Amino acid sequence: xxxxxxxxxxxxxxxxxxxxxxxxxxxxxxxxxxxxxxxxxxxxxxxxxxxxxxxxxxxxxxxxxxxxxxxxxxxxxxxxxxxxxxxxxxxxxxxxxxxxxxxxxxxxxxxxxxxxxxxxxxxxxxxxxxxxxxxxxxxxxxxxxxxxxxxxxxxxxxxxxxxxxxxxxxxxxxxxxxxxxxxxxxxxxxxxxxxxxxxxxxxxxxxxxxxxxxxxxxxxxxxxxxxxxxxxxxxxxxxxxxxxxxxxxxxxxxxxxxxxxxxxxxxxxxxxxxxxxxxxxxxxxxxxxxxxxxxxxxxxxxxxxxxxxxxxxxxxxxxxxxxxxxxxxxxxxxxxxxxxxxxxxxxxxxxxxxxxxxxxxxxxxxxxxxxxxxxxxxxxxxxxxxxxxxxxxxxxxxxxxxxxxxxxxxxxxxxxxxxxxxxxxxxxxxxxxxxxxxxxxxxxxxxxxxxxxxxxxxxxxxxxxxxxxxxxxxxxxxxxxxxxxxxxxxxxxxxxxxxxxxxxxxxxxxxxxxxx
Ligand SMILES: CC(C)(COP(=O)(O)OP(=O)(O)OC[C@H]1O[C@@H](n2cnc3c(N)ncnc32)[C@H](O)[C@@H]1OP(=O)(O)O)[C@@H](O)C(=O)NCCC(=O)NCCS
Ligand SMILES: CC(C)[C@@](O)(CC(=O)O)C(=O)O
Numbered sequence: 188x189x190x191x192x193x194x195x196x197x198x199x200x201x202x203x204x205x206x207x208x209x210x211x212x213x214x215x216x217x218x219x220x221x222x223x224x225x226x227x228x229x230x231x232x233x234x235x236x237x238x239x240x241x242x243x244x245x246x247x248x249x250x251x252x253x254x255x256x257x258x259x260x261x262x263x264x265x266x267x268x269x270x271x272x273x274x275x276x277x278x279x280x281x282x283x284x285x286x287x288x289x290x291x292x293x294x295x296x297x298x299x300x301x302x303x304x305x306x307x308x309x310x311x312x313x314x315x316x317x318x319x320x321x322x323x324x325x326x327x328x329x330x331x332x333x334x335x336x337x338x339x340x341x342x343x344x345x346x347x348x349x350x351x352x353x354x355x356x357x358x359x360x361x362x363x364x365x366x367x368x369x370x371x372x373x374x375x376x377x378x379x380x381x382x383x384x385x386x387x388x389x390x391x392x393x394x395x396x397x398x399x400x401x402x403x404x405x406x407x408x409x410x411x412x413x414x415x416x417x418x419x420x421x422x423x424x425x426x427x428x429x430x431x432x433x434x435x436x437x438x439x440x441x442x443x444x445x446x447x448x449x450x451x452x453x454x455x456x457x458x459x460x461x462x463x464x465x466x467x468x469x470x471x472x473x474x475x476x477x478x479x480x481x482x483x484x485x486x487x488x489x490x491x492x493x494x495x496x497x498x499x500x501x502x503x504x505x506x507x508x509x510x511x512x513x514x515x516x517x518x519x520x521x522x523x524x525x526x527x528x529x530x531x532x533x534x535x536x537x538x539x540x541x542x543x544x545x546x547x548x549x550x551x552x553x554x555x556x557x558x559x560x561x562x563x564x565x566x567x568x569x570x571x572x573x574x575x576x577x578x579x580x581x582x583x584x585x586x587x588x589x590x591x592x593x594x595x596x597x598x599x600x601x602x603x604x605x606x607x608x609x610x611x612x613x614x615x616x617x618x619x620x621x622x623x624x625x626x627x628x629x630x631x632x633x634x635x636x637x638x639x640x641x642x643x644x645x646x647x648x649x650x651x652x653x654x655x656x657x658x659x660x661x662x663x664x665x666x667x668x669x670x671x672x673x674x675x676x677x678x679x680x681x682x683x684x685x686x687x688x689x690x691x692x693x694x695x696x697x698x699x700x701x702x703x
Pocket of ligand 1: 206236238239240263264265266288289290299300301
């Protein structure tokens, strides 16, 4: 691929990203992020706005002295003092860039700068010359380019390149652009400005209409070869174009975009997490590339497709952006194939297809009650299914337990014992105690309860509770287990499981006695 096909990735997480209200970072945090960006192989790191404060100056200076593999850049208004401060901060950079800017739209020139267009051109030229006297690499931005008049923009850009700007940035400062129009603007400038070939054209898009990435990609087609973006799309107001989305769109759709970057994509996720952790801005689960669900499949039809041939539902690999693997989330939309594949991964072998079907039915019941079924849930559910399958003498048909402040809890249970239904009830010191007493009122096992333990198997109040009941009878000790989203129900299952196991053991030891 020729150099002409290479898109320069200019990251401004530390400058525009920090302009997100609430996202200010300390110097140490900025250095950590700068190192992560260098590892990601970002071409240019905009480290800050040196004149903004002594702290910002210090951050830019330290980053300039630390980073070796990326160009380090400081922003500066088109004012001598800003440019000198930027030059000072970048003095020791391996590769430094001064980025100066001035607004070129009628609304900004008239109301904000209170300057005539001719004065703006003059000031831009003076600033660029000054910057060039301090640094060979100078970027100039026509702030609010997308709302600027094209003829004026052409004059500013031509003068800026003549004055020595090596990169010309046409920002969509207020996120107003629409892809086709924005691409036309970039194309027209490159066609009309006589010295356009002496500079690299860049875009810097804001996300006010959710179009920052789309506008940036459209500009590539029009010849832009630098994209300014931020990790997680951080930035002023609705943010900037997200680096991870730009980079992965370029990589994934190389067939139509025909360009490439030098980003080492497997570092994307860790960088995203670092920025999110430092700024305290969480990444939404459905965020492209770096959201928790970006490579997760929950629906049975998709899971089945991915298991048979990953590309049926994935256009990138999870590993290519730093995830360990894609994720099959087992939930109520999942199917038998995904369930079977998870059992395989967990090393669970069910004796027959009918065992699998029974476990799958229990899984669907659980998934109706719970958002996500975790591995631990499945282990509990399967062992419960197997032990129930093995010993069906005592079975829970239904139950109802009443607990009320100031009143004694009462449990009503319908049990199936050797195929016959029994209605039992008891009170107790708590709902579990009442349940066990109700069971014993008919089972009369004579066993003593040695241990009762409840574990929330997974996080969250919608998780399954796993109950272990240890019973002792005539010197034999057995553990019964039960799992359910309702812990009293799980307790009943565990108790009945223990009784079944006790009975099974007795049947083996004394075949006659067990029939009584
Ligand atoms: C840069 C900064 C130190 C200037 O502070 P200040 O001198 O108190 O000035 P204000 O921020 O109140 O106002 C901005 C001034 O810069 C002028 N200005 C804005 N953009 C300019 C530009 N590109 N070139 C020259 N002057 C510019 C404004 O017209 C205004 O001038 P005025 O004071 O004569 O009206 C301060 O705004 C800051 O810390 N900014 C950092 C973050 C930031 O603004 N980022 C936006 C990136 S565009
Ligand atoms: C410096 C420039 C690229 C800017 O970030 C300036 C600004 O923050 O307004 C933009 O979005 O236009």
